[in-house]
Amino acid sequence: MPRIRLENLVKRYGDFEVLHGINLEMEENEFTVFVGPSGCGKTTTLRMIAGLETVSDGEIYIGDRPVSQLEPKARDLAMVFQDYALYPHMNVAKNMSFALRLQRRPRKEIDEKVGLVAEMLGLTKFLHRKPGELSGGQRQRVAMGRALARDAGTFLFDEPLSNLDAKLRCQMRAELAIMRQKVRKNMIYVTHDQIEAMTLGDRIVVMNGGYIQQQGTPEELFKQPANKFVAGFLGSPPMNFLGAKIQDLGGQVFVSGDGFEVALPEERASVALGHSASSVILGIRPSDLHFSPHAPDHEAIDLKVIVSEYIGAQSVLLCNCGAQKIEVELKSETPIALGETLRFAVNREAIHLFDSETEVAIG
Amino acid sequence: MILALLYPIGYMIYASFLDWSPSQRIGQAEFIGIRNYINLLGDAAFRESFWVTIRFAAIVVTLEMIVGVGLAMLLDRNIRGMVLLRTVFILPMMIAPIVVGLMWRYMFHPTVGIFNRMLKSFGFEGIPWLADSTWAFIAIVIADVWQWTPFIFILALAATQSLPRSALEAAEIDGANEWQKIVMIKLPLMMPVLIVTLMLRLIDVFKVLEVILVLTNGGPGLSTEILALRIFRTAQEFQELGEAAAMSNMLLMMLMVLTIGMFVYNRVKEAHVAQRRAVIEKDND
Numbered sequence: 001m002p003r004i005r006l007e008n009l010v011k012r013y014g015d016f017e018v019l020h021g022i023n024l025e026m027e028e029n030e031f032t033v034f035v036g037p038s039g040c041g042k043t044t045t046l047r048m049i050a051g052l053e054t055v056s057d058g059e060i061y062i063g064d065r066p067v068s069q070l071e072p073k074a075r076d077l078a079m080v081f082q083d084y085a086l087y088p089h090m091n092v093a094k095n096m097s098f099a100l101r102l103q104r105r106p107r108k109e110i111d112e113k114v115g116l117v118a119e120m121l122g123l124t125k126f127l128h129r130k131p132g133e134l135s136g137g138q139r140q141r142v143a144m145g146r147a148l149a150r151d152a153g154t155f156l157f158d159e160p161l162s163n164l165d166a167k168l169r170c171q172m173r174a175e176l177a178i179m180r181q182k183v184r185k186n187m188i189y190v191t192h193d194q195i196e197a198m199t200l201g202d203r204i205v206v207m208n209g210g211y212i213q214q215q216g217t218p219e220e221l222f223k224q225p226a227n228k229f230v231a232g233f234l235g236s237p238p239m240n241f242l243g244a245k246i247q248d249l250g251g252q253v254f255v256s257g258d259g260f261e262v263a264l265p266e267e268r269a270s271v272a273l274g275h276s277a278s279s280v281i282l283g284i285r286p287s288d289l290h291f292s293p294h295a296p297d298h299e300a301i302d303l304k305v306i307v308s309e310y311i312g313a314q315s316v317l318l319c320n321c322g323a324q325k326i327e328v329e330l331k332s333e334t335p336i337a338l339g340e341t342l343r344f345a346v347n348r349e350a351i352h353l354f355d356s357e358t359e360v361a362i363g
Numbered sequence: 364m365i366l367a368l369l370y371p372i373g374y375m376i377y378a379s380f381l382d383w384s385p386s387q388r389i390g391q392a393e394f395i396g397i398r399n400y401i402n403l404l405g406d407a408a409f410r411e412s413f414w415v416t417i418r419f420a421a422i423v424v425t426l427e428m429i430v431g432v433g434l435a436m437l438l439d440r441n442i443r444g445m446v447l448l449r450t451v452f453i454l455p456m457m458i459a460p461i462v463v464g465l466m467w468r469y470m471f472h473p474t475v476g477i478f479n480r481m482l483k484s485f486g487f488e489g490i491p492w493l494a495d496s497t498w499a500f501i502a503i504v505i506a507d508v509w510q511w512t513p514f515i516f517i518l519a520l521a522a523t524q525s526l527p528r529s530a531l532e533a534a535e536i537d538g539a540n541e542w543q544k545i546v547m548i549k550l551p552l553m554m555p556v557l558i559v560t561l562m563l564r565l566i567d568v569f570k571v572l573e574v575i576l577v578l579t580n581g582g583p584g585l586s587t588e589i590l591a592l593r594i595f596r597t598a599q600e601f602q603e604l605g606e607a608a609a610m611s612n613m614l615l616m617m618l619m620v621l622t623i624g625m626f627v628y629n630r631v632k633e634a635h636v637a638q639r640r641a642v643i644e645k646d647n648d
Contacts (some may be wrong), residue, residue: 019592050536051535051536052532052536053536071535072535072536073535073536073537073538073539077536078536078537078627079533079536080530081532081533082529083527083529084529085529085530085532085533085535086530086533087530087534087548088527088530088552089551089552098534098537098547099537099538100540101536102537102538102543129643131644133639133640146533146537152538225536318419337589
C-alpha cells in the first residue's frame, strides 16, 4: 500500500491558524499514531487526510498522487469514527456492505466479504440487527468491520475507543493489535491516550498546539524525548520535573536543586557543562527512582512522603523534594509511614535535562 | 374538556339527521333519519365535489412534499445569507388565507394580472386562469402549493439538520455522491418526520376553504368546488343545514380514517420494535 506524505500542511479557520505546517512521512503499511492533548490538531490533520476538512495550504500525497483537492471517495480510504457513525436504518450486514454496494460489486462477492469480516470480528450472529440493538462494543466492531470490508488502501481511526468504558477499551485495544497483525495496510490512528499510542503504534507522532513535537518509534520517544512536553506526555505515572542547576564541583559535575544533588555520569557531564545556561530542568521518570536506604549520597535523593496511593502491587507516592513535588513508585508491601523521609537511588543513565527557557532536551 | 370536544361533534351528528333550515330552531326541525346521507350519495354534484377534493389533495400534497423536501435538501448548507433566505421562504405561511386568495386572484387576472401580462410581453396569448375549468384547478393548486410548501420545507429542514453528521461523513468516505447520500441516508432517516408531516398536511388540505372561495368560489361549474366549500355553500346559499352537517360528517370520517391510519402506522411500528427487542433479549440470555 502506498506511502503517505504530508507537506507543509496548514489549516486556518478564518484568520486563526490551527495547524502550522505539518511535515510528515509515513512508510508503507505503517501503523502511525497521532497523539496529543485536546485541541492539538491531531483530529484536524486526520480529517484533512480523509478529505472531510479542506486544506488551507500545503499538500497531501498518497503514493505520488497529490490528493488535497480530491473528494474523500477518490482517496481510497476507510475511516472509523469516534461515535462509530453507523447508518442507523441499516442492519449490520447492510452497514458493512454499503461501500461495496455503491461500487456495484457482484452480490456474491459482497456476501462473501461481509461474511468473512463478520466472522473475523465475531459479528456473524448480529448481521441482521440494527445499530440501535447492539451494545457499545458491538457497534465499535461493526464500525471496524465496515472499514475492513471496504478493502481500502488506508485506514483512518479517529479516537475509536474513547466512547467505551475502561475494561472494554482494554479488550478492544488488544483486538485491534491482533487485527493489526492480520491486516497489513496503512493505518493512521488518532488518540489522546498515550497507552493506546505506545501499545499500537509503529510510529508515534506527538502533537501539541498545531505543531509536531516529535515523531519516532514508541521506544525512541520514551527514551529520548526531544522536549519537556513529549517527556511529560508519554509514560504513566508521568515524568517528574525539577528546577535545577549544573555545577562543576572539583572534577565531578552535579545537577542540583532544592533538596537534591546528583552526580551526572561522565558522558552526560561534558554536554551539560557545554550548555550555555546554567539553569535547567531535570526530568526523571518514577520508574527510574528505586527505594534504597543505603545508596551513596551523590547517586540518591531524599524524599518526604506526603500521599501514598495504593493501586495494587505498586503504590504511587507523592513526595516533597525540598519545596517541589515528585512522584515515585514503590512496592506496596514496603513498610513506610506518611511524613517519613526515604532515600531513593537515581538511575543516573535515565536522567533527562531540558533547557529551562526553550524546554528542548539537552544532550 | 371532553364535553367541549364532544358537544359540537354530537350536535353536528344530531343535526345531520334533520331537515333543518336556518329559519327554524333546532327543536322545530323534522327528523328524517339517514335520508340526508342517502341524498348525498345520490347527488352527482356532491360526488363530483368529493372527487375534486381527493384529486386536489393528492396533487397538492404530492407537489408540496417534493418541492418542500427538495428545497430543504438544497438549502441545508451554510452559505452567507441563508438565514434571510429561509425566513423569506416561510413568509407565505404567515399570510392570512383570505389575503392569499385576493393576492392570487389579482395575479391571475386575465388582463391586469402579472402572469398574463408577462405571457403577452413574451408574445404568447393570455391564459384564462380562472375562467377555464382545467386552468382554474391548476390555479388553485399553484396558490395552495405556494402557501403551504414552506410548512413542509421548515419541518424537512429541521429534520435534515438533526441528522447525524458523522454518518453522512462516513457515507462520503464510503463513496456516496450527493444524490446517493440523499436517497440512501438522508431520506430514510428523515422518514418518520416526513410521514407525520404528510399526515398533518393531508388532514389540513381537506379543510382548505378561504383561498379557493376567494379565487374561484368553486367555479367554473364545479371544477374547483372542494368539499369544505360545498359544505359552506350548502349551509349559506341552499340553507340546508342538515345536509351540510351530513357532509361535514363525511369529511370528518375521511379525516378520521387518515388519523387512524397514522395511529395504526405508529402502533405497528412500535409493536415491530418491541418484537425485535424481545427476540434480542432472548438471544442475549
